[in-house]
Amino acid sequence: MKSICFYFQVHQPFRLRKYRFFDIGKEHNYYDGYQNEYIMKRVAEKCYLPMNKLLLDLINEYGSQFKVSFSISGTALDQFEMYTPEVLDSFKNLADTGNVEFLAETYPHALSSLKSKMEFSKQVKEHKAKIKKQFGYNSKTFRNTELIYSDEIGEMVADLGFNTMLTEGAKHILGWKSPNYVYTNAINPKLKLLLKNFRLSDDIAFRFSERSWEDWPLTTDKFVNWLNQVNEEEQVINLFMDYETFGEHQWEETGIFDFMKALPQAVFKNSDYTFNTPAEVTKMHQPIAKLHVPYPISWADEERDLTAWLGNELQDEAFDKLYQLEGKIKKCKDKSILTDWKYLQTSDHFYYMCTKWFSDGDVHKYFNPYGSPYDAFINYMNVLSDFEIRVDDC
Amino acid sequence: MKVLMFGWEFPPHITGGLGTASYGLVKGLLKHNIDVTFVVPKAYGDEDKDIRLVNASDVPLNIFDKQFAEYQKHLSYIEINSKLIPYQTPEEYYDLINQKESGTKEIGQNKIYSEKYEFSGKYGSNIMEEVRRYAMLAQEIAKNNDFDIIHAHDWLAYEAGIQAKKISNAPLVVHMHATEYDRSGENVNKVVYDIEKRGMDAADLVVAVSNLTRNIVIDKYGINPEKVVVLHNAVEPIDSMAFAGENKTVKEKIVTFLGRVTFQKGPEYFVEAAYKVLQKDKNVRFVMAGSGDMLNKTIKRVAQLGIANRFHFTGFLKGEDVDKMFALSDVYVMPSVSEPFGISPLEAMRSNVPVIISKQSGVSEILNFALKADFWDIDAMADYIYGLLKYDGISKMFKKHGKTEVDNLKWENAAKKLVGYYEKLV
Structure with a gap:
């Protein structure tokens, strides 16, 4: 049995207000409350609330056959509490179904894994505690900010007690290898790795509404057909994407909600895939090899490296x-x-x-x-x- | 291809960006094997020998010519108010004021329309007569030269371009280095405006130095957008180490304004931003290098704000002194209210000085490694100055990439684009 593993990233930063140098030493409120609230409310209305409802309906309809996973940053959770508590409630409703896995990450969606093991550990523990408190969920799977990963980061994550971690199926790391298997960390094989299938993920996240794309419009039949073309022995298709894909990056008018609504049925009808969470996937499937990642990778841009955040x-x-x-x-x-x-x-x-x-x-x-x-x-x-x-x- | 160009000034005898840009463009064209004859009202003999310069002062005018009489009819005598003269250097400005007061200088109509006349080639009070004589001589020059295209730089040479076209029927290109709106705000000099418009209407192609200028040409002069193209200026690379040994005599960092102290250049915004920075940090010195009709007012304002011990005036700088000033500077600010292009930030950048430029400048369209603020936004400008002085990241980045960015803006490349436009015309 093959798995489809959905992971959605939910994150909002605390954007800074315009802070001039003459404020230094005088003003200590750094955040643009107005803008943060405005954006949070807008995204809640366009994405979080309708999509959470859609997923809840699917879970109610298909029961344990349909599962997804989320990573919600601490800064997003804090802003839900401040600006849109109804979003938090709707995530709690999803948690209550038992069909949703909540992943651990660094509380502020930080780059601390690249700088300080101590700070990193502290942030991960704080986030784990927050997830436990909000959703009653004990996270065993970790995903780092922007899927940043290296052998050393994986080792730190294993030391923190996680047995599964998500990262990018970067071409320059995989070479001829397929992202559709479970791998392990090169230093500590107890940590299993799930790799994003960037082609199929990006078909939904980026190309869905692109009219110049030869495969536009993307239908569930077409998508399931692609899933069926995957090699017999391969185990899992990891569809990792920003949650804001639904309704915000891809507007409702593009049909993205309809696509997601219809996908489970198309999968059940025409393929032998099941929907599983990351924790389930690493239990169901044996790892096939160690993955060597000496330098950090991420899911960003063509380069799949850190240059979107660091380097200039x-x-x-x-x-x-x-x-x-x-x-x-x-x-x-x-x-x-x-x-x-x-x-x-x-x-x-x-x-x-x-x-x-x-x-x-x-x-x-x-x-x-x-x-x-x-x-x-x-x-x-x-x-x-x-x-x-x-x-x-x- | 042969091009007959009409300009008003040519290095080393220049007062601003016009001469520098004309020279750079001609040099660039030569690299593409374009044969250029450049006409100036007055040549001094010490110009670049690689360029074929025609000195209009050497060309005799047949004042009994029919066409001349015809032309005279169309132009009425125009009294020029000194304030409306563009490109004037501060020195000339003061000279002119003094002359006016003492009433000693008479501009003889007879003299300027005699057979031989030595142009001043400057921007004095008899500029309109010089423009007119220049136009008449353009006919003579057009008769005696062989060319495929006429190219006139700025309004002073437009009449000359039009006359040359009349004689030869060759396509006319007019080059807008600045518009009357840039020089005078909304209080435009109607006479200058009319000449600009007449030149552009008569032209087969209008070259604007930026999108900003192109928009003005279309919106304010009503020129058909299809014949207006943008050709950004460039700058010649220099050895940035030439003045690297220049010793700073003060320990504070130096923030520089360099340009004419006139409405167009926005000196008052520089002063207000300086005041804001100095309130937070006294260890900065501000320098205003330049002169102009707003200088006294600016000095007064500096005194009023009580920052005169940290704000210095050098007067007008030119040649090596400009490069030396850049070598001493840590930040260069160009807060221009309206700047068709603005070459000086490029000169600062090639000396590795980080620049803050107003969004109301043409040069901001082509630079990535520059900070851009609205000219009126003194808070943003002050914040940029402070940021550049305190946080090394941007200076480091600008030093690394800014010079490369500027060095890639070669006149050779700009000229190549222009050749493409020429080819479409002939």
Whole structure:
């Protein structure tokens, strides 16, 4: 029996307000409450609420045959509580069905795995506790920010007690190998790896409404037909995508909801796939090999590397200056400082500083509150300068 | 292909971007084997010898010619208000004011329309007469030269271009380096506007130095968009290390404004932004290098804000002093209210100085490694200055990529594009 494994990423950052240098030392509220609330409410209305309802209906209809998994960042959960508690309730309803797996990640959707094992562990534990508290779910599967993964990160994750981790089926790592098997970490084989099938995932997430695509329009029959063309022995198709695909990246008018609504039936009728969660998949299928990933990979852009967040002069300076504060933070007990410390680590702040997009920046402009990467950098550094003063005084 | 070009100034005798741009373009065209004859009202003899320069002052005018009489009829005598003269250097401005006050200088109509006349080639109060004489001589020059295309730079040379076209029937290209709206805001000089419009109407192709300028040409002058194309300026690479040894005598970082201190360049926004930065950090020095009709007002404002010990005026700089100033600068700001192109940020960048430029400049259309703010947004400008001084990331990035970006803006490439337009015309 082959598996389809859906994982949806739910994340919203705390976007920063326009913070000028003359605010340094005076103003300590860093966030753009108005914009964060506006975006959260809009996405709730267009995506989270209708899609959660759609999934709940499917689960009610098909019972344990239909399952999905979510990773919801801590910053998204915090904003649900602040702005749209009804979204949180609808996720709880999904949790109550028992057909949904909730994955663990770093609480603020951070890049800490690349910098500090201690900070990383702390954030993962905090997120795990939050998921337990909100959904009564004990996460055994981990997915790192933007599917960032390397052998060493996998080892850290295994040490934290997880037995399954999700990452990208990056071509430059896999070579001739297929992403449709279970693999293991190269250092600690107890950690099993599920790899995103980027072709089939992106058919839904990116190409669904692209009229210039030769396979447009994508129907469930067509999609199931592709699933059936997968090699006999292969075990699992991992469909990993942003949850905002549904209703936000792909508008309702594109038919994306109808597609998802009809997919389970088409799968049951015309294939021998089942829907499974990551934890189930790694129990059902034996790993076939170790996967060697000496340098970090991610699910971003063509390069599948870290260059969307780190590597240019702006990103590197901001990242280094931020983590220079880690030592002092450990001694600090001030609650508001510790909250800001979390929120300032969210990867989106560094994504906004990316300069790869001078030519074609469309994907990165999405939800980007800044006119340029320089604005993102200066604004962030102004905030960080104020934060540093507070940390020093703590 | 042979091109007959009419300009008004040519290096080294220049007052602004027009001469520099004309020169760069001609050099670029030569690389593509275009044969250019460049006409200026006055040549000094020390110009680049690689370029065939025609000195209009050497060309005799037949004042009894029928066509001349005909032309005279169409132009009435125009009294020029000194303030409306474009491109004037501050020195000339002051000279002119002084002359007016003492009332010593008379512009003789007879003299300017005599057979021989030495053009000033400047932007003095007799500029309209010079423009007219230049146009008449253009006919003579067109008769005696062989060419396929006429190309006129800015309004001062448009009449010349039109006359040359009349004689030869060759296609006319007019090049808008600046419009009257850029120079004067909404208070345009109708005479200059009319000449600009007449030139563009008569032209087969209008070349604008930016999309910004192209839009003005279409919206404000009503020129058919189909014949207006954009050709961004370029800059010649220099050895950025030439002035690297220049010693700073102050320990503070230096933020520089370099340009004419006039309405168009937005000096007051620079002062207000400086004030904001200095309130937070006293360890910065601001320099205003340039002169112009808003200088006194600007000095007064600086004194009023109480920042004169951190805000300095150098007066007008040129040649090597400009490069030296860049070598001393940590940030360059161009807050222009309206800048058709704006070559000076490119000069700063090739000296590795990070730049902040106004969004109301043509050059902002082609630069990635520059900070861009609305000219009126002094908060943003101050924030950029502070950010560049305090956080190394951007300066590092600009130093790494900015010079490359500028060095790739070669005149050779701009000229190649222009050759493509020429070919469509002939």
